[in-house]
Amino acid sequence: MSIELKNVTKQFGSVPAVNDVTFGVGDGQLVALLGPSGCGKTTVLRMISGLETPTGGDIFVRGKRVNDVPVQKRNIGFVFQGYALFKSMSVADNIAFGLKIKRWPKADRDARVAELITLLGLKDLERRYPHQLSGGQRQRVALARALAPKPDVLLLDEPFAAVDAKIRQDLREMLVNLHHELKVTTIFVTHDQEEAMEVSNRIVIFDKGRLAQIGTPREVYEEPASEFVARFVGVMNVLDCEVRDGMARFGELEFPTHGVADGQRLRVGFRPYAVQVSNELTAYRHRALLRHTYFLGVLLRLELELPSGLIIRARMSKEEYARLNLSEGREVSMQIRQYRVLAREGESLPPEVSVTHSLALSPGEGI
Amino acid sequence: MGFTLFYLSVLVLVPIAGLFLRVFQLSWPEFWKLATTDRALAAYQLTFGASLVAAFINAIFGTLLAWVLVRYEFPGRRLIDALVDFPFALPTAVAGLTLANLFAANGWLGQFLVPLGIKGAFTPLGVVIALTFVGMPFVVRTLQPVLEHLDRDMEEAAATLGAGRLRTFVSVIAPTLLPPVMTGFALAFARAIGEYGSVVFISGNIPKKTEIAPYLIVIRLEEYDYLGAMALAVVLLVISFALLVAINVLEQWANRFSR
Structure with missing residues (x-):
């Protein structure tokens, strides 16, 4: 040393x-x-x-x-x-x-x-x-x-x-x-x-x-190691969810949770890269409006608005964006591939949760 | 720009030109005779000598005072800071009277100093004391803003490179402070040359001993010897100008790193 x-x-x-x-x-x-x-x-x-x-x-x-x-x-x-x-x-x-x-x-x-x-x-x-x-x-x-x-x-x-x-x-x-x-x-x-x-x-x-x-x-x-680090290093979408029927919910989004009592609040975070976007409206579960596209060089940052008004940040390569023929104002479908339950300050974070397509589509199922 | 030049002309150049025009009425030998009497020579010597000494004292102690006022937080700092302007505000005659009383053989300080052989009143030393007093604020006030903006990082950088405090002061801080100290010096010096009120009381005005040039000019005026007064004034002016130019040149050299 x-x-x-x-x-x-x-x-x-x-x-x-x-x-x-x-x-x-x-x-x-x-x-x-x-x-x-x-x-x-x-x-x-x-x-x-x-x-x-x-x-x-x-x-x-x-x-x-x-x-x-x-x-x-x-x-x-x-x-x-x-x-x-x-x-x-x-x-x-x-x-x-x-x-x-x-x-x-x-x-x-x-x-x-x-x-x-x-x-x-x-x-x-x-x-x-x-x-x-x-x-x-x-x-x-x-x-x-x-x-x-x-x-x-x-x-x-x-x-x-x-x-x-x-x-x-x-x-x-x-x-x-x-x-x-x-x-x-x-x-x-x-x-x-x-x-x-x-x-x-x-x-x-x-x-x-x-x-x-x-x-x-x-x-x-x-x-x-903590929500602070997760939010400080890189961009992260963070939602302050309420748990109902074993799912942490925010607007139309749902995240399966383990052993958290109903009525409790839970913070859920996911990186922009974990948001999957398709130009086929039936490809993924949620519909969203592509409000803005920010050009960061090779990567683009997308701002998606869900019907409830919730804004989600997603990320995509320039090639993918062109392939999907996206543009601002278009309607798309989206889903969240990976997320993380964010512990309270001082507690260590549980590992990231991967969501398969079918799981995300069927509410109520655990992981 | 034009306005500034006009302003400068009316306030400074016109009176000086008037002075020179009057003096040009004299022939050169006449002028020389008036300007270089023994009494006048002694007066020049005292005025410039004492002014230089006073300005040096101010440059050193004024710098210290400014340093302490900027760098240290202590009770009464604001009061001392306010007192620095005191010599500006006080009528110079009052300052002169006070100093003369202080240093006279029966005065507050004089009663201790005179037995030690330090005679403040009615000596050239008294002239220096008075000129130091009136010139002090110039150095302090010139330096204070510079010190406030002095990058402490520079001192820390010197420390990380292994320099102790003395080394840091000599090699890093002093060269940066030299130009403003010289400006303060020049201002204090210029003020001292022109100073009259505070000196006449403490000096005693003994011809060829403690008589300053401005006082001699007043005497000539009182004798209605206007040309004699002006001849002295021109000499004073020319020497002052030459010295200030010299200081300016030195200052530019000291400031070479920021031009």
Whole structure:
């Protein structure tokens, strides 16, 4: 383990920003700390860096407890959300700053700076001052500066939040490539689940200062540990159903349930990909109106309106959409192939339920 | 733009031009004689010397004061913040009287300082004290907004790279603060050169010793020696202008990274 947090807590006054968080990051991993704003993810990152001190618990870097090691001695590279470049220094001086402090000889320093300039594509910008650079260039300088002293761990706080979409994409790819090349253990904070999925090989999800789940992108998407995770990672339709005759019901939709008494309420969730849509009105059980189609690139998101007025989000490839000859305003039939009963907060989720065609058509049957 | 230029002309350029036109009535040797009497030379030296010293003191302590006011939360901070403007609001003559009383041999501070050989009243030191007093707000008020916007991330970034507080201050913060400090310095300096009211009481106005140039101008005026006064004024003006230009050039150099 490169980094380990054990029961780490951080109180700001009486408010716990981070509450009893335990997780580890293996050597050379690229990990995302994901969560909505105010969930404590940045505080966790700052505690690992030493910029913040935990009020409880222990932090280990390479097996050594670092709670009392000041930030200067932790040998970490930190990239700030707003870049935090030294305004009065040129690009080259910014990158060389950490090396000067570590008293690298001038020749080694110059070589290392040149190496990073090349690695991050900053050629011909060495003598510029930060204000003469674009957002993407500044971010790359910040990365170069953090990497220059060969840190044990690279920490990035919302590294791509302040640049526009196109550059963000380039920077993400650059980070993945850099990580592939340098193999330095990297932790970055983001509130963008898509970014976390795309860039990292493990995701740590936070909710209100607590660790909600840790896993690979696939795990947190397919096996969410809680309703919060299920809703935060990816899109999910969530219905607050009432149980009658052994079925959780919402409008015209029904979901078979196990051993839940009538009259109780149950939350049911299903992903857009689990919604099957056909242009044949008799193919599936429910009729729906295709209200909107959103083009997301290769995939389309469909907004279906059921007769009761309920809106369901579905997903489909561009080819499928064309094959079914769909268009906004058309009537279609639909059914839900897979769903999940969402437990109350703090409880773990039961596994996803697959529904076969016939089952969905025959109310009252169990699974 | 046109309006601004007009405004500037009426308020600044026209009076200065008038001054120069009057002085041009003198021949060069006449002017030189009026402007470089021993008494005048001593007065220039005191005015510019004391103003520079006062501006330096303000640059250092004003920066510290601004830093503390922006960075630290403590009881009475708002009161102290309000007091910074005090030298602006106080009639300078009142300030001068108060300071003279304070530092006189029988004054509050003077009774302790004078036996130690520190004579505040009626000495060049007194002039420096008065000029420091009136110039202080310029540095503090120039620096405060800059400090408020100073990126704390920069300091944290330096820390993550291994820099201690002193190193961070010297290599990261100080270069960023230098331009506004120099602006504050220039303002305090300019104010000090023109200062009259607060100085005349504490300095004692001893010719060739504690007599400042603006006071000498007033004396010439009282002697109805208008041309003599103007000759002094022109010298004061030219030197001030040259010094302010020099400071400006330095400031541009210090600010090279944001242009």
